[in-house]
Amino acid sequence: NAGVTQTPKFQVLKTGQSMTLQCAQDMNHNSMYWYRQDPGMGLRLIYYSASEGTTDKGEVPNGYNVSRLNKREFSLRLESAAPSQTSVYFCATRDWGRIEAFFGQGTRLTVV
C-alpha cells in the first residue's frame, strides 16, 4: 500500500522550462491538494480538487495549473518556471469521511 506517491522526488529546471509534477494515491480519497513549502512560510495551498472533475485555486495559484486526471491522480504543471517557484511541493489527500490529510513524500524543485 503506497499511499500518496509523488514523482519526481527531485528536479532542476532552467527558467522558462515547463514540467509536470505527478501525484497518485491508492487510498480511494476524494479530495486532493497541492501545497508548496518554503522556509519560514509553512505550507501554502496552491490548488485543490474536492472531487474528481473539480479543481479550485488556493492561496498561491499564480504560475501553476492543475489537472485532476481521475480519482487517483492530480498533477501540477508549471508552464514557464521561475526562480520564485523553487520550493518543496507536497501533494495531500483526504477522504470526505475522514478527518486527517495524508501527505506524499514531496518533490524538491529548483529553478535556476
Add this chain to the structure above:
Amino acid sequence: ELKVEQNPLFLSMQEGKNYTIYCNYSTTSDRLYWYRQDPGKSLESLFVLLSNGAVKQEGRLMASLDTKARLSTLHITAAVHDLSATYFCAGPYSGAGSYQLTFGKGTKLSVIP
C-alpha cells in the same frame, strides 16, 4: 479565511526540560491538527483534536484545544533528542465547497543533549 499563528517559530531546549508550543487561529473552528516533519521528510499526523477541551497524549507530547480562546497547545515533557523536528498546527475551513487546511509557519524544535 482562517489564519493560523504559531509561536515560537524556533525553539532550542535541553534534554529533560519542558516546554509548550502555542497555536492561535483566527476564526471559529472545532478542530485542530498537529503534524510533525523531520528534515527532508514529509508531514506525519500527530494529533487530531476534535472538540473544545480535547486533550491527546502520545509519549512525551500532549496536545490540547480551547475553541473559545481559539488556542491549541503542544506540550513537551522531559524532551529527548528524538523529538527534534518541525511541528505544524493546522486548522480547517470550508472554501468553495471544499475542506481545506491552513497551516501555521511551523515551530522548529531542536533538543540539545
